[in-house]
Amino acid sequence: MRSIRPVSPRRLTALISxxxxxxxxxxxxxxxxxxxWQKQYDLSDEQSGVVLGxxxxxxxxxxxxxxxxxxxxxxxxxxxxGATLFIFAAPAIALADSFWLIVAVRIAQGACSAITWSAxxxxxxxxxxxxxxxxxxxxxxxxxxxxxxAGPLLGGPIVSLVGIGTAFSxxxxxxxxxxxxxxxxxxxxxxxxxxEERQSPFVSLQRAARPGLIQLGFVAxxxxxxxxxxxxxxxxxxxxxxxxxxxxxxxxxxxGSIMSVLAILTVARLGRRLNQTRALVLLPPLCGTLVVLMLxxxxxxxxxxxxxxxMCLSAPIFTIAYASCADGARREKIGEGGVFGMLNAVWGxxxxxxxxxxxxxxEQGPTWVTxxxxxxxxxxxxxxxxxxxxxxxxxxxxxx
Numbered sequence: 035m036r037s038i039r040p041v042s043p044r045r046l047t048a049l050i051s052x053x054x055x056x057x058x059x060x061x062x063x064x065x066x067x068x069x070x071w072q073k074q075y076d077l078s079d080e081q082s083g084v085v086l087g088x089x090x091x092x093x094x095x096x097x098x099x100x101x102x103x104x105x106x107x108x109x110x111x112x113x114x115x116g117a118t119l120f121i122f123a124a125p126a127i128a129l130a131d132s133f134w135l136i137v138a139v140r141i142a143q144g145a146c147s148a149i150t151w152s153a154x155x156x157x158x159x160x161x162x163x164x165x166x167x168x169x170x171x172x173x174x175x176x177x178x179x180x181x182x183x184a185g186p187l188l189g190g191p192i193v194s195l196v197g198i199g200t201a202f203s204x205x206x207x208x209x210x211x212x213x214x215x216x217x218x219x220x221x222x223x224x225x226x227x228x229x230e231e232r233q234s235p236f237v238s239l240q241r242a243a244r245p246g247l248i249q250l251g252f253v254a255x256x257x258x259x260x261x262x263x264x265x266x267x268x269x270x271x272x273x274x275x276x277x278x279x280x281x282x283x284x285x286x287x288x289x290g291s292i293m294s295v296l297a298i299l300t301v302a303r304l305g306r307r308l309n310q311t312r313a314l315v316l317l318p319p320l321c322g323t324l325v326v327l328m329l330x331x332x333x334x335x336x337x338x339x340x341x342x343x344x345m346c347l348s349a350p351i352f353t354i355a356y357a358s359c360a361d362g363a364r365r366e367k368i369g370e371g372g373v374f375g376m377l378n379a380v381w382g383x384x385x386x387x388x389x390x391x392x393x394x395x396x397e398q399g400p401t402w403v404t405x406x407x408x409x410x411x412x413x414x415x416x417x418x419x420x421x422x423x424x425x426x427x428x429x430x431x432x433x434x
Contacts, residue, residue, distance in 0.1 A: 041220050043162040047170040049219055050150075050158045051177035052212050053117060057147045058181025059205065060124050061089055063189030064140070065266050066284035067198075069274040071136065081133050083267050083393025087386045088137050090263065092144025094382030097152050101375015104153035109371055110219075113157050116149025117213045125206035128199045144382075151378045156371030159360060161220075168357055175353045176298045183291035190284020245425035247362030248373060250314050251355035252380045253422065257318045257415040258351045259384030261325060261344070261408050267389040268401060269341055276334050290342040294349030301350040310354045311426055315419045321348050322412020329405050 068082045077085070104112045123142040130136040158170050193201050270283050278286075301308060324344040328337055356377070363373035392404045 041161045043166040047173050050154045051174045053150050053154055054174055055177045055181040057150050058178050059185045060143050062182050062185025066186050066190035066280045068270050079397045080393045083389040085136055086389040089140045089144040090382045090385030092141045093148045094379050096145045096148035097378035098375040100149045101152035101371040104156045104371035105369035109153045109157035112153035116146050120146040121209045124209055125202040128202040152371055152375040155374045159370040171356050179294045179349050183288050186284040186287035191281045194281045245422040247358045250422045251359035253415055253418050254314045254351050254355045256380050256384050258348045259381045260388045263385040263388035264392045267392045286338055290345035293346040297346045297349045298353050311423045315423050317351050318412045318415040322409040325405055326409040329402050
């Protein structure tokens with residue numbers, strides 16, 4: 035079904051933002067459930083890392099194909115396919131009663147996520163006007179952060195209250211309602227002439243990897259995905275060992291997400307007064323410093339304070355990185371779906387490797403090694419980002 039109504043930027047932004055919101059709920063609901071699964075199904079720390087990381091593996095696997103397919107087959111069509119599959123994948127986690135079944139469901143959910151973040155954002159970016167595009171992408175990313183509030187809340191307090199079956203069945207029903215809504219929204223059609231002027235996937239990958247606006251976004255997202263994925267495993271296990279319940283862990287991550295929303299709103303309010311390139315250079319080392327300080331043994335309140343602060347400072351990185359990549363895509367003549375697919379794949383690599391490595395280190399030796407590695411990576415990211423920022427500044431100063 036295709037609507038003949040004109041595209042409403044606000045309505046389309048609300049639609050894509052809702053899909054992203056539900057996706058983030060599904061992803062992060064697993065965080066407070068990790069200790070529960072460990073006790074019920076006797077999962078090791080390494081297996082728990084796999085459960086968290088395999089979602090990102092699916093994003094990594096499907097993000098780039100979904101992005102380039104959305105540029106050629108139509109972002110709207112691919113988004114509808116992914117959202118329909120999501121109706122069944124979201125509540126399936128309630129039926130998984132073993133390590134391998136949990137892994138299989140998380141792969142399916144991650145595949146749907148890859149389509150939403152690649153084709154869905156491409157639908158939004160391609161269907162709205164140039165003036166509204168940055169605002170729409172910012173709203174979508176802000177909504178994702180709101181989803182990080184509801185995700186731990188769903189997996190922690192709500193599951194504890196009503197049970198995992200009821201909680202995730204309601205989630206699946208909400209996805210079905212959004213799919214019905216999407217059937218009546220226009221835009222996102224393939225524009226052959228536009229794509230003939232753009233680069234091939236191979237050339238697009240080459241151009242995206244060189245210093246510039248796209249590389250700024252890629253490196254920033256790579257670091258923040260590594261950091262947050264590691265904390266999503268280490269923090270719940272640390273707090274559980276300290277005697278906190280699954281519900282309490284969920285509330286802590288919810289508090290961090292609330293602060294993250296406030297940080298994004300602050301960045302959005304600053305607008306052009308904020309030097310976004312400089313912010314991308316400075317935020318990673320600040321986040322890395324907070325993570326290293328979590329090793330100081332001053333008790334649970336100190337640990338929680340630093341965890342929430344790290345979440346707060348990392349949130350604007352997502353918003354700024356997507357805007358940077360969108361601008362870079364237009365400069366390099368790369369389709370919106372293609373660049374978002376590559377960006378999501380970068381996120382997938384970090385989110386896949388970090389919990390697996392953190393789980394292995396936790397199983398084999400001292401966990402402090404992972405915290406220190408995050409600090410070292412933040413410095414490496416800053417050095418690469420400074421080089422890209424210098425390239426961007428040179429290009430802008432020499433532009434006619």
